[in-house]
Amino acid sequence: MTDTSTYLKQRTNSVDIDLCRDDFPVLRREVHGKPLAYLDNAASSQMPESVIEAYTEYHRRCHSNVHRGVHLLSQEATEAMENARETIRGLINARNNKEIIFTSGTTDAINLVMQTYGRSRIGEGDEIIISTMEHHSNIVPWRMLCDEKKAVLKVVPVSDDGELDLEAYASMFSDRTKLVGIVHVSNTLGTINPVAEVTRIAHDHDVPVLVDGAQAVSHMPVDVQQIDCDFYATSGHKMYGPTGIGILYGKEEMLKTLPPYRGGGDMILSVSFEEVLFNDLPYKFEAGTPNISGAIGMGKAAEYIRSVGYENIHQKEQDLLRYATEQLSAVDGLRIIGRAAEKSSVVSFVMEDIHPHDIGTILDLEGVAVRTGHHCTQPLMERLGVVATTRASMAMYNRKEEIDQLTAALHKAVEIFR
C-alpha cells in the first residue's frame, strides 16, 4: 500500500482551487518585463494574504515575548503561538501539543534529533541508515555524528527511476542499527517514499525512524500516527508559510527520554549555578525567544491548506504534473530525471548540450522561476549520473499557462543553442 491512498480518505469540499491563486499577492508581479511564472515551489512556496496578515498582525498588535509576561500583549502573543502549535498538530495528526517542537526549519529539526537522540544513543560501531535521495540536511548531521562517534552510515540504494530499493533496505538492519532517516518526498525528483512501510520495517527491528517531511506537507495529508514514525521534520516556508520556522514532531515517549537540545531561557523550570531543572515538553527543546511571528504564520499556513483541502490540492497538482510531463517530454533533447510511480508535482530534467545554468538564465529572462543545480542532493546526482538538473516544481496555485510559458522558453533555448 502506498501512502498516497490516504488522499482518498481526506474530506472533499467544493473550494474552487483555481481561485486560490488570487490569495497570493506575489504571483501578480512581473520579472524582466514578463509575467512571473513561479515554478520554484520546492525551494520555497509563496505565502497567501492570510498568512502575511497574521504574521504582520503580531507585530502591529501584540509584539512582545511569549510565556513570560503577565501583561496583555504577552498573553495574546503566547495564545497566538500556542494556537499555531495546535493547528499544526491537527494538520499532521500528532496526539498532543507536547509533541510539536518549534524549530527554525527542517534542518534545525534534524539537527535537534542528531544532537539529542544521536549523541546520547549512538556510539562507536553503531549504524545509521539513510537513503541515496536525502537532502544534504539529512546527510551532513549524520556524517558529522558518525565522524564524531565512529559510527557507520549505511545508504539505501535507489533505482534509475529514482525509487527506493525497499528490498535492499530491509536487508540492511543489524543489531547495531540505531536510526533510520528517510525523506518523505524527494525535493529533486518528487519521488514519494512509502514512509509507513519504511517505518514498519524499522520497527520490526526496534529501530526508530526520522522522516524528513520538508516537501510533503504542502502536497499531501501527513498523518504521523498512521506513518508511526518517531520523528517528523518540516519547514514553514515550504507549505505557504514564512521562512525561518519549522517543527519537529516527536513521539512523546521518545521526547521524554531525550536530553535537551540547547540550553537557555524558556527550556528550564528553575536554574541555580549548581543545578538546572528542565522544563516540560515541548518547551524543554525550545531554548530562547522563539520565532513568534514565524510560528503564527506557519499555523495560519496550516489553516490555509486545510481550508483548500488536500483532495483539491492533490487533484490540481497531479493534473499539473501530468501536463508538465507531457509538454516537457515534447521538447527537443529534453530528458526527465526521476520517473517514480508515485510523484509529487516536481519535474527535474536535463537537456542535450545545454547546461542547466544557461537554461535557468534563459527561463529567468522569460519570467520563469525554476531552480537549477544539484538541489542539495549531490550524492543522488552522482547516482543518477548528472551534474545538475533544472527543476520545475508546481504548487496548488500554478496554472497550465505557466507551464506553457516554461515550455515556450525551453523551445527558445533550444533555438538559441541549435
Place this chain on the structure above:
Amino acid sequence: MNDKTSQLYQQVLLDHNKTPRNYRVLDPSDHEALGHNPLCGDKYKIFVNIDENDTVTDVTFVGEGCAISKASASMMTTVVKGKQVSEIEALFHQFHDMAQGKLDPETEPNDLGRLKIFAGVRNLPARVKCATLSWHTLHAALEGQEKVTTE
C-alpha cells in the same frame, strides 16, 4: 529575437561554447591551476607557458561548465596568448570590473575589445562567477597557485 536573452547569448559566445578554442591539455606546461565553482559545478583546468620575457607563449584549458563559463575561458585563451603577464593582469581586473558592473566598457577606457560581449552578466548576479571563473583561474596559475574556488 532582439531581447535580453539574445543580447546575452550572442552568436560569438555560442560559437565558442560549441567549439572552444585551445581546448586541450598543455604538456609540459610552466603553470597550471584548477578553477572550481562549487555552487554550479563548473570546473576548468588552465595551462600556461611563459617565456623568459614574461610573455604567454601558449595557454590552453579543459573542463566542463555552462556556456558562459566555457565561452569565457575559450575567448580568454585567444586574447591572452602573446601578451605580457602584466598586460594580462590589467585585463583580468578590467574584465572583473566589467562583470561586476563597476566598469562600463562602452563609456570608460579599456582594452577589453571583443570580451565586451560578457558585459551582459552584470545584470545577472548569479552568472557573474561563470564569466570570471577562468580569469580567476588564470590569475591563480600565473601567481603559482594550484587551485581556486569561487563562491
